[in-house]
Amino acid sequence: MKSKEKKQIKNPKQSKTIAGKLLGTIIPIMVICIIVVAALMFLRARSVILKNAKEQLSQETRANAADIALILENRRSYYSGISDVLENIDFDGGKGIYNDFQFTTSKFDDMYPGFYGYFDEIGYLDLTGFKPDAGFDPSSRPWYTGAQGKSELTWGTPYVDATSGGLSTFFSKEITLKSGQHGVISSDLYLKNISETVSQYRPSGTGFAILVDDSLTVVASEDTSYNGTSLGDHPSDTLYTSIFKQLSAGNKDIAVMRANDGLNYYVAYSTIPTTNWTMISYVKENDILKELNSLLFITIAIVIIMLIISTLFIMALISGMISKPITELTGSIGSITDNDFSIQINDKGNDEIGTMNRGMKKFVDSMRDSLVKLRDETEKLANSAEESKGSAENMNEQTTSQSESIGQIRDTMDGIATAVTELATSATELATMVSELTNEGQTTGNTMHILVGKADKSQKDMLAVTNSMDGISSSMQEMNNVVTTVEESAKRIESIVAMINSIADQTNLLSLNASIEAARAGEAGKGFAVVASEIGSLANESASASEEIGTIISEVMDHISSLADKSTANMEEIGQSSQIVDEAQITFGELIGNLESASNSMSKMVAMIKKVDEVATNLAAISEEQSASTEEVMATMEVIASSAEEVSNSSNQVADNATKVSDASDTISNFVSSFKLE
Structure with a gap:
């Protein structure tokens, strides 16, 4: 029956297609129209x-x-x-x-x-x-x-x-x-x-x-x-x-x-x-x-080209708008008759073919979704049936072993009751020890706070020492500047003394020249010779004085140089001391930070010990309550033992029903498998 339906679908493909019929009608009409228009245009052109x-x-x-x-x-x-x-x-x-x-x-x-x-x-x-x-x-x-x-x-x-x-x-x-x-x-x-x-x-x-x-x-x-x-x-x-x-x-x-x-x-x-x-x-x-005549040949060529282009365009247009969509739709229908619902139908277009494609796509999507859901539900049903059957069998086995376990639980509960009593005693002792530990932690925390305060005071003292060292360093720097200024002044005095020596030498030379000239003048130059001699004496005294001043200045320069060297050495030592003080201050800062961190940790530890104390107290109370609950559990176990027997009987009935459901799901699954969905 199915092959006969396929044959009925494929037979129309062997006959003349819709595109062929349209081309057989449109192209002759188009050829006639183009030729008539070209002829009219040619006649009009001929007249013109x-x-x-x-x-x-x-x-x-x-x-x-x-x-x-x-x-x-x-x-x-x-x-x-x-x-x-x-x-x-x-x-x-x-x-x-x-x-x-x-x-x-x-x-x-x-x-x-x-x-x-x-x-x-x-x-x-x-x-x-x-x-x-x-x-x-x-x-x-x-x-x-x-x-x-x-x-x-x-x-x-x-x-x-x-x-x-x-x-x-x-x-x-x-x-x-x-x-x-x-x-x-x-x-x-x-x-x-x-x-x-x-x-x-x-x-x-x-x-x-x-x-x-x-x-x-x-x-x-x-x-x-x-x-x-x-x-x-x-x-x-x-x-x-x-x-x-x-x-x-x-x-x-x-x-x-x-x-x-x-x-x-x-x-x-x-x-x-x-x-x-x-x-x-x-x-x-x-x-x-x-x-x-040239126009005639051109017109004929244009007509032929227009016919070729128009024919190709119409063929492409019909192929794109009619032949291809209808072929795709026909193929889709053929696939559906072969139970293939995995096809994808193009639903674009706003013409009649597009409407048919949208309707067919809606039908295929709806059928595919329904069959997929049916397949999924069947699989779930089969899985559930198997699980129910397995669960029933397991339940039957478990209820049997459960009855055996209940006796063992009863014996175990006796041991638990004894252990709970011992736990209550131990919890009471733990609470006492935690309370003592809390007191010791508070004492240690107070000691850490005192230590942090002393370290903070020491850091402030180190800061004062640092400031004092900075003042000393500044004063030494000013003194060093003064020594440098005095040294420069002494150097200028040396240059002045050298200039005085030069003047004395020149004056002595002039005095000698004057004496020579006075001797040449004879009697008339005697008075001038006396003056020249006095000037020479003064020049010699000035030279001697300037040499003595130069000697003194040299000694002063030596002392100043020594003082400058010592001042520089002191500046370097003060700088090193300042650096050591700065490092000590940094170390004290780190120490204070560590002490504060230790103090905070101690505070947190005391708080945690308090929580442990609360837990130990609660544990003692819970242990007492657990002892009472154990007795209630013992009574409940007796009830569970009787219920387990009833569950075993029900599980046998569930296993029979699960077998029937599994057979039905296999039948539905075979039917759904005949459809191609993906």
Whole structure:
């Protein structure tokens, strides 16, 4: 039955899992959504890119047109200024105009040198000095006919110049000179530079440009062989033909046209300001869509990466939130069906699986606790049954031996009664001896107190001796200082005596010199010689006196030195005596401390002896009480003997009941053992 239940639990694992079903549903929907969103974003981006590409192409076309217009307007405005000057200033006929405007012939290197024209009364005027043939008729010239009715310089149709062979154009207008002659003024522009400039334009980076006039004649093109021809003159070129048809219809909107190479081209138009000329730009559709193609590849790569990341994320999410918790829960249920309640169920999470896990954990914990308690109680019951059975058997044996012991106790109690009587007698004698010991201890304690007092007085006397020694030491120190001062004074006197001896020697020498000088003076120096002799005598007496003083001072110095040595020796002896007195004082202090400690110990000993006296007295009283209690115990032993027999009978019945309880606990223990709890 149990194996069948296990099989029913394991069968669902063999079928498709919940995670597999969810992935099979979510991933296709996610793929479709991402692809749809990416497609919508790509279409939107394509629309924006195409719009921006068209706008960029139009802006570049307008910029290129403005660039060409700047060149044309620069030349036209210059000659418009010359025209205004001719209309407002009189230059004295054609010769004056020719001479005064020669500077214009070198103004522009891409134009005809200066200007030319035809005027009434003056005729044909050319600043280069060109003279036409006699049959020259200006009215047949395009520059003349194109100026009719024009008050501003107007650009004409490009043509191939017969002299240079290059493409040129002109501008002309009607003019009335200040002197009243009416005519036409004109100048030519060589289109070589403009053609080269236009051929170098690269709209959108890879495109090309075409410049046409109002008659749709090609002024400049990337293919120079088309310059000077009409757009419609090239039926084999489908792109030029399509452009010709659109401009002929007056339509200048951006258009997509197919060329001979089979590719589509975006074509944009812009009118050259102040002219009827048109700047045309065309670029391959593939070049415009190159960025879009890159975006497409990037979009596809992003979609693939997003699909991979999203799939992995969803798989990890489903695995972490659904597959793993359900697998753990399924494993836990399988373990429970195998009677394994030792499993630990993860009860985290606030979803339905978390709720199931918490419920299952609560059930498993409750069952495990109940089974553990049942197992523990069964073990306790079995142990108690065994103990009860053993106790009953022991009790039976003990009651048997107890009956035998009671007789022995009875005999022992008789001996105890005799011993208690003897103990009471001994306790009385102990109390008497302790009382005498207490008296002796008190006498000894009084003697110790007297001894401590005498030792304290001796210590105070030693302190007085110490103070006296300190006074003597201080006095000796002062005397030693005085001796040192006297010794220093004597040394100064010796130096003074030495100085007096030196003065006496000098005086004696001066007296000798004076006597010599007086002898040289003859009679006049006799009085001075007497004085010098007296001075010499005084100097000798001073020297003798100073020597005697020096001798006395030396003796005094010897006595002072001896006194100083003795004073120093006395100071050392006094110091040693003071040290000995200090050590004696310390010894007396220690002696007093020991005596006080001995006195305290004696006091404690007397107190303890008093307690022993009290214990001995109590022991005597207790011994008497114990003697009376022994007699009561003897009577009680008789009662115990009869009770022991009754206990023996009851213990046999308890042993039988314990055997039955032990058998029941074994049955319960076997049942609980079938569950795994740890």
